[in-house]
Amino acid sequence: MILAFLVAFFFAMNIGASGAAASMGVAYGSGAIKRRWVALVICAVAIVGGSVFGGQKVVKTISSGLIPEQVFTVQVAMLALLAATLSLFIANVLGIPLSTSEITIGAVAGVGIAYHVLYIKQLLFIIMFWLITPVVAFTLTFVIGKLIHRVKSKYPDLENGKWRPLFIFLVILTGFFEAYSAGMKNVANAIAPLVGAHLLTIDTALLLGGLFVALGAILLGRRVLETNGKKITKVSLLEGISISATSSTLVISAALFGIPLPIAQITTSSIVGIGSAQEGWKVFQKGIVTQMLKVWFVAPFISMLLAYSFIKMLQSDGYAIFMVAAGVLATLGVISLLKDTKQKKHVGGISQ
Known part of the structure; x- marks a missing residue:
């Protein structure tokens, strides 16, 4: 039981490291927030708030919506968390903003396959949203990016004039709500197996999980913040507002219905949409973009395979x-x- 808690909280810290870029990378990359530590502290505060006040439905989806709740014994919860943690840790070392929802769902699916109790329809329903929402985010920000380019061509000093303080405030505000949406969705990935195993109540788990995710954002989020903020494409204040507003709206809307969307993919897809509006399809030729696409595709299968293997070892199969x-x-x-x-x-x- 102690090991299960240790793995869950270590996973939560890695979620914070990954989610930091997904939520505050735009505010940092656009120059609205100059210092990394300020962006990460704002991210941490918002994550705790989103977890405590809005994470309940996603916890229920992961803890009992994909496999029967009784399958989540202490040992199974620990092994599922361990599989997801290893996958996320590898991505964080590489500096790739990875969706914790994908690897957590992958790990839970691996458990379900091992016990032959996976709710396949529910899994396919979630995967459908995983495939659709990044495309929607890309399309919206691509169109908005083109509109912003036209406006800026007519008013080249718009962002540097009297409206600049308002734009800075809006970038930070939308980034805060994006981090809040990460709290609503991402914290559940770390603590839902503990809730499924009846080791914690939902409210206690959300508070503890939110605090550890916030701690991970502050201590481990620098490299991923740099990746999303500055290595994909350079964004202006107006573009930053559109990216964060698009991502937070999609993720919060889904979380209210208990659907765990991949916030890292949605935010990064939004950034790539803006980059495509600026540079055309050249943005896809950048090594960091192709590397992220490969990791996104492989990571859920890695966590699924690890969880399945761990369960079979438990069963001595x-x-x-x-x-x-x-x-x-x-x-x-x-x-x-x-x-x-x-x-x-x-x-x-x-x-x-």
Whole structure:
């Protein structure tokens, strides 16, 4: 039980590190907030508020909406959290803003598959929103970005004139609400398994989880804040307002119905939408964008595979563990072969 709490709170801190960029990266990247620590403190305060006052429905979805609640024993909760934590920790080390909802749902799905009790319709319903909302966010901010470009071409000094203080305030305010939406949704990812295992009540879990997510944002959020704030594209104040407003509106609306949307993907898709309005499709040629897309696709499967493997180890199912190991080795072999093929083509091209 102690280990389950330790894993959950470590996971919560990593959620804070990842969610910091998703919520306050725009305010920091646009120059509305000059210092990183200020952006991270604002993020932390908003996350606690969103968790305590709005996180209940998402907790119920994760703790009992995908698999039967009775499956969440203390051991199962710990293993699901461990699988999600390892996936998120790898992404944070790489500085990639990863959706904690995806890896948590992936881990819970891995548990459900191991016990043959996964609610597939509910899972597909959530995945549908995962696929649709980043596209919606990209489209909205792309259109808004084009409109902003037209307005700024007519009024080039608009953001530096008398309206600048108002624009700065609005960027910070929308960033605050984006962090609030992260609290409503992301904290549940860390503490829902504990609630499912009846180790904590929902209200207590949301308070403790919110505090640890906030602590993680302050202590571990710098690298991811830099990635979302400055490494994808440069945003102005008006563009920052549109990004944060779009992301927070989508995520808060979904959280009110208990749907855990991937806030990191939505925010980053919004930033890429603005970047596409500025630079055209060149933004997709940047290494950081392609790297994020690959991590987003792979991460849920990694957490699902880890959770499934851990459960099978708990069940002492040697055949299933052997098949998982064989699958991992086969995947690594295919990756190695693809790399060798690319190197041979590159060498052949040079020799010619």
